[in-house]
Amino acid sequence: MSTPSKDRLRLWLRLLGLTRHVDGHLRDKLRLEFKTTLPRFDVMAALSRHPEGLKMSQLSGVLRVSNGNVTGIADRLAEEGLVERVPVPGDRRAMILRLTPAGNVEFAQQATAHEGWINDMLHGISAADARLMAAQLIAVAQAAENKEEINDPSHA
Amino acid sequence: MSTPSKDRLRLWLRLLGLTRHVDGHLRDKLRLEFKTTLPRFDVMAALSRHPEGLKMSQLSGVLRVSNGNVTGIADRLAEEGLVERVPVPGDRRAMILRLTPAGNVEFAQQATAHEGWINDMLHGISAADARLMAAQLIAVAQAAENKEEINDPSHA
DNA sequence: TATAGATATTTTAATCTTAAAGTATCAGCA
DNA sequence: TGCTGATACTTTAAGATTAAAATATCTATA
Known part of the structure; x- marks a missing residue:
């Protein structure tokens, strides 16, 4: 499933x-x-x-x-x-x-x-793929951190 | 650089x-x-x-x-x-x-x-992207493990 | 059967890690 | 000056982690 x-x-x-x-x-x-x-x-x-x-x-x-x-x-x-x-x-x-x-x-x-x-x-991993994946991961990390601010506004 | x-x-x-x-x-x-x-x-x-x-x-x-x-x-x-x-x-x-x-x-x-x-x-991350990235990571992990076998054939 | 080597687990010593308590110092203010 | 709260760091207690040593048991074989 x-x-x-x-x-x-x-x-x-x-x-x-x-x-x-x-x-x-x-x-x-x-x-x-x-x-x-x-x-x-x-x-x-x-x-x-x-x-x-x-x-x-x-x-x-x-x-x-x-x-x-x-x-x-x-x-x-x-x-x-x-x-x-x-x-x-x-x-x-x-x-x-x-x-x-x-x-x-x-x-x-x-x-x-x-x-x-x-x-x-x-x-x-090719150098190009490495750069691409690194960029993807930055986006993921930012999404995760934004999510936390919503749950815990104390960081503001 | x-x-x-x-x-x-x-x-x-x-x-x-x-x-x-x-x-x-x-x-x-x-x-x-x-x-x-x-x-x-x-x-x-x-x-x-x-x-x-x-x-x-x-x-x-x-x-x-x-x-x-x-x-x-x-x-x-x-x-x-x-x-x-x-x-x-x-x-x-x-x-x-x-x-x-x-x-x-x-x-x-x-x-x-x-x-x-x-x-x-x-x-x-969308569900589709998650599946895609997971697949990419499997490939990366396999490449890393193959690399190790070359350096250390004891795992064979 | 005696024993030698292998296997399964625990114990030990060292490092890493955190939260919480402790120590020393600083900065502001009455 | 003397107090109060904040700051900088260390210490402590507990758990996680590993490699290596120690125990206990098993297995094969002479």
């Missing part, structure tokens, strides 16, 4: 299946080839896009994870000398987290490999 | 973004409306598709998670009387996990709500 609701459920299950598959593969690769994890990679990627560093709260904001979560990951990366906490002049509550030179070197290697793994896994 | 590799990377980031968004929403809903979690829901969903129950190892196989992972979730569900462990006649090592009658009732409600949440979130 096929109803619109079931069709959307099946789409979601496909989406989830593919994402988990790729995600799992990336985690394996990061562990085996760089002895690191996806959350650590995500933190370093965010810092890499902001060479001047990010406050802990900004970091948890862009990564969309909790504050406490970032604390632990930052602790472990700092222990290995890949990131460092810098005091914020004028606000003794805040700390800026930024990549160390060693962290920059390490992340550059990881990012290159990361792009390559994804290119390999998604090689069955 | 746009290279095939970057196009695929961007597609992956979109895919991941949408999936995390929907996934997070589902987790929130399960927690707020049913005081449960997605991993618990996943276990119950798998058992629901197999009314006679599944051995622990079969369950971790179906869900593609580790054995130890299922042990903990099953423990907590069993504590609440939603699932039960049944000995396997003729093999004292193995245990079958199955939904209790209470678990069946509870899951039926969760599954209905779950389908509704997804239908709401993906309402911006």
Whole structure:
């Protein structure tokens, strides 16, 4: 049987299946080839896009994870000398987290490999199709977010 | 700049973004409306598709998670009387996990709500588009898996 | 039968994750 | 100055997750 609701459920299950598959593969690769994890990679990627560093709260904001979560990951990366906490002049509550030179070197290697793994896994999709699907997904995501605003006007 | 590799990377980031968004929403809903979690829901969903129950190892196989992972979730569900462990006649090592009658009732409600949440979130996609995108994603997933077999023939 | 290797599950140690509570600091105002 | 509420971060408790080690049982075979 096929109803619109079931069709959307099946789409979601496909989406989830593919994402988990790729995600799992990336985690394996990061562990085996760089002895690191996806959350650590995500933190370093965010810092890499902001060479001047990010406050802990900004970091948890862009990564969309909790504050406490970032604390632990930052602790472990700092222990290995890949990131460092810098005091914020004028606000003794805040700390800026930024990549160390060693962290920059390490992340550059990881990012290159990361792009390559994804290119390999998604090689069955042409560049044109990839752009098309990405555009479709943007539309889907926007529809989903609009729907939420209707249900929860607090975001306004 | 746009290279095939970057196009695929961007597609992956979109895919991941949408999936995390929907996934997070589902987790929130399960927690707020049913005081449960997605991993618990996943276990119950798998058992629901197999009314006679599944051995622990079969369950971790179906869900593609580790054995130890299922042990903990099953423990907590069993504590609440939603699932039960049944000995396997003729093999004292193995245990079958199955939904209790209470678990069946509870899951039926969760599954209905779950389908509704997804239908709401993906309402911006027509049923026809949903079927089309699902078909596209199957092709993508197959391409990704074929790629892996080439790199790792052990799966043959 | 004894045992060696395979199989099914649980346990353990580490990381990730969140919500909620706790600590320190800041900013505005009486 | 001293208070109050907000802000920035860390800590805590609980669950999820994995790989690897530990247990228990089974199976085949010498």
